[in-house]
Amino acid sequence: MILPVVAYGHPVLRKVCEDISADYAGLEKLIADMWDTVYNSNGVGIAAPQINRPIRLFLIDTDQIVKDFDDEDKRKYPNEVPIKQVFINARKIEETGDAWPYNEGCLSIPKVREDIQRQPIVRLRYLDENFQEQEGVFHGITARVIQHEYDHIEGKLFIDYLSPLKKRLIKKKLDDISAGKVKVDYRMIFPK
Numbered sequence: 001m002i003l004p005v006v007a008y009g010h011p012v013l014r015k016v017c018e019d020i021s022a023d024y025a026g027l028e029k030l031i032a033d034m035w036d037t038v039y040n041s042n043g044v045g046i047a048a049p050q051i052n053r054p055i056r057l058f059l060i061d062t063d064q065i066v067k068d069f070d071d072e073d074k075r076k077y078p079n080e081v082p083i084k085q086v087f088i089n090a091r092k093i094e095e096t097g098d099a100w101p102y103n104e105g106c107l108s109i110p111k112v113r114e115d116i117q118r119q120p121i122v123r124l125r126y127l128d129e130n131f132q133e134q135e136g137v138f139h140g141i142t143a144r145v146i147q148h149e150y151d152h153i154e155g156k157l158f159i160d161y162l163s164p165l166k167k168r169l170i171k172k173k174l175d176d177i178s179a180g181k182v183k184v185d186y187r188m189i190f191p192k
Helices: 026-041 063-067 070-076 140-153 164-178
Strands: 045-047 057-061 084-096 100-106 109-118 122-129 132-140
Touching: 026 045, 026 070, 045 140, 057 140, 063 140, 084 140, 100 140, 109 140, 109 164, 122 140, 132 140
Parallel strands: none
Antiparallel strands: 045 057, 057 084, 084 122, 100 109, 122 132
């Protein structure tokens, strides 16, 4: 089932999310619904707060990004391998490397894209969808997508990395999103 995406300004997007246990009610269906939602909205990842659940759950599928690489991207990221993964109760261990810019967007902040600086390597400890403990090191575009979704479960948004000037320049767009004055091809929940 395709779920509505929570829009910028909704308080759930600013909550530090709670861990869940293997007996979380309806978890398997929730994960399936999140996959349906991210694919329906042409996203590459989605976190539970974006579907109005303040829990430490996100998923990513970087296949479309890698498929859409142009020649320059292929030269920049020659070893990029797409992954499809569920992350439960994730904890960031470290980020390393020299930060680099990449143009990011967010399903909860449609029609806004900005260059965001992030480090190229992230190490996480997490549970997979079978509640098996995992630790992984992720690089490049995959690391970036993970960092973006991880921020959601920490109550952060990609626009938090912008300078005060950039934030002022996009304020009207953000206000319009919060007010429901945005057209997208997927359902959204707007703040009351």
